[in-house]
Amino acid sequence: MKNFKHILSIFIITSLILVSCSKDDTPAEVNELETFTRVVLKVGSDTYTYNVGSPAPEIKLTLGTDYKTSIEFYDASDPNDVENMTLEVIEEADEHYIFYEVSGVGLNITSASDDVIGAESKGINLNTDWNTTDNGLGTLRVSLIHEPTNVSGTDRAAIGGETDIEVDWPIVVEVAE
Known part of the structure; x- marks a missing residue:
């Protein structure tokens, strides 16, 4: 009986050591922190x-006008080595979405035909078409969203994901002179 208990103890200890020391061959994927x-x-x-740290300049538009637009993102934290982060946004199109939220002015924004396609086979809004429909003063909030959960959402909360950078642009739509 002593031998059985001794052999059983050795077996249990050896099993615990082998199980606790197993090697995980799949390293966890590390996604570099993006800086915008x-x-x-x-x-x-x-x-x-x-x-970042400065006020956004005022965008001036003319009533009843169509505009082709594009947006670019940079990491300028090192002024001697400014990195164009737009390329990374394009490479990871399924993980990014740009949301435009207009308040106070008549401005329609749609994904352009030459936009980059991302999640849910929708444009990520890197290239957009704008049309002014009413004059006034307002705000255009632009949010670059990382890993959106629903790019068909109609407000920021419904889109989910994390905000990489967000800018509130003052906007003026005026009647043509």
Whole structure:
């Protein structure tokens, strides 16, 4: 009986050691932290640049006008080595979505025909078409969203995911002179 208990103890200890020391051959995937410090919005022939820590410049539009637009993202945390993060957003299109929220002015924004396609086979809104429908003063909030859960959502909360960067652009839509 002593031998059986001794052999059983050795077997249990050996089994515990082998199980606890198993090697996991699949390393956890590490997604580098993305840093966004600059947003460049091109509206027609005008360019509006936002840098984190500074106010966003006012966007001026004309009533009843259509605009082709594009947006670019940068990491300018090191001024001697500014990195165009737009390329990473394009490479990871299924993991990014740009949400535009307009308040106070008549502005319709749709994904352009040349937009980059992402999750749910929808454009990620890197390239958009704008149409002004009412004059006034307002705000355009642009949010770059990482890993959205529903790109068909109609407000920021419904889209889910995490916000990589968000900019509130003052916007003016005026009647043509």
